[in-house]
Amino acid sequence: MRMSKVSKGLAAIAVAAVVVGLAACGGSSSDPAKANFAGLQAKPQRPAPPLQLRDSLGQPVNIRDYRGKAVLVTFIYTHCPDVCPLIVGHLHAALARLGPEASKLQIIAVSTDPFGDTPKTVKRFLAAHEMTGKMEYLIGSEPQLAKAWKAWNVVVHPPKGPNAPDIVEHSAEIFGIDASGKVATLYPANFNPGMIVHDVPRLAAE
C-alpha cells in the first residue's frame, strides 16, 4: 500500500522533471543577469497566469496583489503522503533561512484535491508544518480549482468524489514569479531550500 503511494509520488517528481526540463529548453541565455537563478530559467518569461481563489479562511486571494514581491506557486494537497509534505518542508526551511528577507516572498499553494482539502484539514496541515500565516493555501470546488490547474498547465488527476481513493496524482513543479508578475524560474519538487534563498532577492528585484 505504502509502496504504491510512494511510487506514485515519485512519478509526480518525474512529471515535474519533464515539465521543468521542457521549460528550460531554448538555448543558452542571452541575458546573464536574468539567468542568475538557482532554479531553471523559464523561457520565454511569460506573465503568470491568472490565479484568483479563496484561501482556507475564506478570504479572496489574487496573485496580482503580490506584485512587487517574489511569489512561489505550488500545487499540493494536504493528505499527500510523500512529495507535498517534502515540498512544504523545504519551503519552511527556506523561510527559516531567509530570515527578514522572507518578507519579500509570498508562497501560494493551490489545492489539487477539491474534496480532501477543507478549511479544517488545511488549518491542521499548516499548523503541522509551522506554516500558519506564512503561506496562502487556496481551496475551492473542482470547477474553480480546475480552472487554475488548466491556466497553469498543471496536470491533476483529482479524486472522483469524496470517497474516492486518497491519492491525487499531480505534477509538482514550483513556479517562481518575479516582482513584475512574470514566471521567471521553475523548481523541481525535490528542490533544495538554498535555491529559494538564493533566488528570492533576485525575483523580488526584477
Place this chain on the structure above:
Amino acid sequence: MAAVVAAELLSGSGGGTARAAPPLPRQTLVPPRVTIADLRGRPAAINFWASWCDPCRKEAPGLAALAGSLRGHARLVGVDWSDNATGAQRFIRQYRWRFPNLRDANGASGDAYGIRGLPTTFILNANGRIADVLSGPQNAAAIRRALLHVG
C-alpha cells in the same frame, strides 16, 4: 524511478570512498547534544524524521525498540527535519523516544546529508563516514543489520 532515487541517495555515500558525515544540528530535543565527533569509535544510525511524516510514525516504535537494544554497541540519533517544534515534542513523547534527538529547524543538516525523503536513516561507520543509506521506514532488525554490517 524508485531505483534512480535510491541510486542518487547512495551515490555520494557508498562504496570505499564513503563521505564524511556532515555536522549535526545543535538544537537539542532529547539530550544529550551529540556531534559527529562524539559518534566516532562505534557505528551509528542517524534517522531524519518529522512529526508530519506518516511513514515516520510507522517507523517510530521500531526505533524506540532499537535504541533500547543497542547496549553501547552502536548509537542511534534522531534528527527532526523542518518541523513544528510542538508537534516534534509531542511525537517524541507519544513514541517514548529516549535516545538523543536534535532539531534541524532550517533544514540545513538535511540538505548537507542530501535527504530526498523522510524517513531516511544514515548508517555511519566507526570513522564517522556514511557507509549506508536506508530510505523509507525501516524496522529495528533492518537498522541493526546495517549497523552490524559496518561494525
